Amino acid sequence: EAGVTQFPSHSVIEKGQTVTLRCDPISGHDNLYWYRRVMGKEIKFLLHFVKESKQDESGMPNNRFLAERTGGTYSTLKVQPAELEDSGVYFCASSLQGSNEQFFGPGTRLTVL
Amino acid sequence: QKEVEQDPGPLSVPEGAIVSLNCTYSNSAFQYFMWYRQYSRKGPELLMYTYSSGNKEDGRFTAQVDKSSKYISLFIRDSQPSDSATYLCAMNTGGFKTIFGAGTRLFVKA
Numbered sequence: 157e158a159g160v161t162q163f164p165s166h167s168v169i170e171k172g173q174t175v176t177l178r179c180d181p182i183s184g185h186d187n188l189y190w191y192r193r194v195m196g197k198e199i200k201f202l203l204h205f206v207k208e209s210k211q212d213e214s215g216m217p218n219n220r221f222l223a224e225r226t227g228g229t230y231s232t233l234k235v236q237p238a239e240l241e242d243s244g245v246y247f248c249a250s251s252l253q254g255s256n257e258q259f260f261g262p263g264t265r266l267t268v269l
Numbered sequence: 270q271k272e273v274e275q276d277p278g279p280l281s282v283p284e285g286a287i288v289s290l291n292c293t294y295s296n297s298a299f300q301y302f303m304w305y306r307q308y309s310r311k312g313p314e315l316l317m318y319t320y321s322s323g324n325k326e327d328g329r330f331t332a333q334v335d336k337s338s339k340y341i342s343l344f345i346r347d348s349q350p351s352d353s354a355t356y357l358c359a360m361n362t363g364g365f366k367t368i369f370g371a372g373t374r375l376f377v378k379a
Contacts, residue, residue, distance in 0.1 A: 160312070187365060198273075199313070199357065199369040212366055247312055256301060256365050260312035 158182070160261035162248050168267045174236040177264045179248030181230070186253040188231050190223060191215075191260075194244035205231060206253075238268045272296050275358055275370030284379050288345040292358035292370045295339065299360040299368075302334050304343045307355045307372065316356075317343065348377045 161180045169175050181188045190202040202221070203213035207228035216223070220239070225231040235242055245265050249258040275292045282288055290304075301320055305313035317332040319325045325332045331344040341360075345352055358370040 189365065189367075191369075198271075198371050199359075201366045201368070204365045212364070214366070251365075256361060256363075256367070257303075257315060257318050258365075258367060259315060260305070262310075262312040 160248055160250050160259055162246075162261040162264050164264060165262065166265045166267070168269065169238055170269050171240055172237045174234065175238055175266060177233045177235075177246055177266070179231045179233070179261060181248070181250030182259060184252065185250035185259075186228070187251040187255070187258075188225060189249040189251075189258060190231070190233055191247040191249065192244050193247070193263075194241070199247065202233075235266075238266075240268050242266060243268045270295060272368050273358065273360065273370040276373055277371050279374040279376055281376040281378060282348055284348060284350060284377055286348050286377070288343075288348050288352070288375060288377075290343040290345075290356050290358075290373050290375070292341050293339055294341070294360060294368075296362070296368075297336070297339065298362040300363050301361050302332070302341050303359040303367070304330075304332055305357040305359060305369075307357060309354075313357055350377050350379045353377050 163178045188205040193199045201215040204211045205225045222234045245263040247263045249260045251258045273294045304317040307313045322336045329346045333342040355372040357372045361367045
């Protein structure tokens with residue numbers, strides 16, 4: 157069974173540009189989560205989807221971040237416009253309905269210059 | 270004060286040693302406790318998942334939760350060089366927002 161996949165693995169952009177990260181959860185997992193780890197800090201929760209609905213987006217840092225999960229399958233996280241402090245590793249995770257045993261993807265390393 | 274405190278290490282032990290990794294937390298509402306292992310440039314891999322207080326064993330790994338002390342531990346027996354990684358504790362209240370510790374870097378020397 158394929159695990160959580162994320163694309164791209166690494167993205168380097170300039171301040172002010174737009175970047176879109178993609179996450180494909182484990183097949184059949186209704187719950188999808190985004191987390192990020194900035195340099196020297198803990199992994200922080202960003203938001204949680206159940207199917208296509210946002211259940212909790214309390215961790216989204218500001219309105220430059222937009223997450224979508226059209227059709228309840230894959231999800232995208234767009235950062236527009238990117239700032240230097242957005243650099244870090246963005247992780248996606250998924251879990252089965254009713255379970256919070258979360259399985260993580262390999263992450264996307266975002267570098268904003 | 271952070272909700273979850275974890276010593277970042279690094280922790281260096283010889284092969285075969287028993288490793289003890291720990292976290293403390295402040296939110297008494299946490300009920301679900303996890304340990305993840307993360308290799309360099311990889312995503313966190315779920316190792317242990319426990320509910321409330323008590324012990325759980327899986328092979329060489331034992332997770333302990335003491336809710337009265339707000340303290341959780343992960344023990345690794347017969348440690349191997351392949352166990353060298355960052356170990357992250359994580360916890361939540363039963364919802365889906367999971368809070369992570371900073372991670373402890375472990376080195377097991379052959």
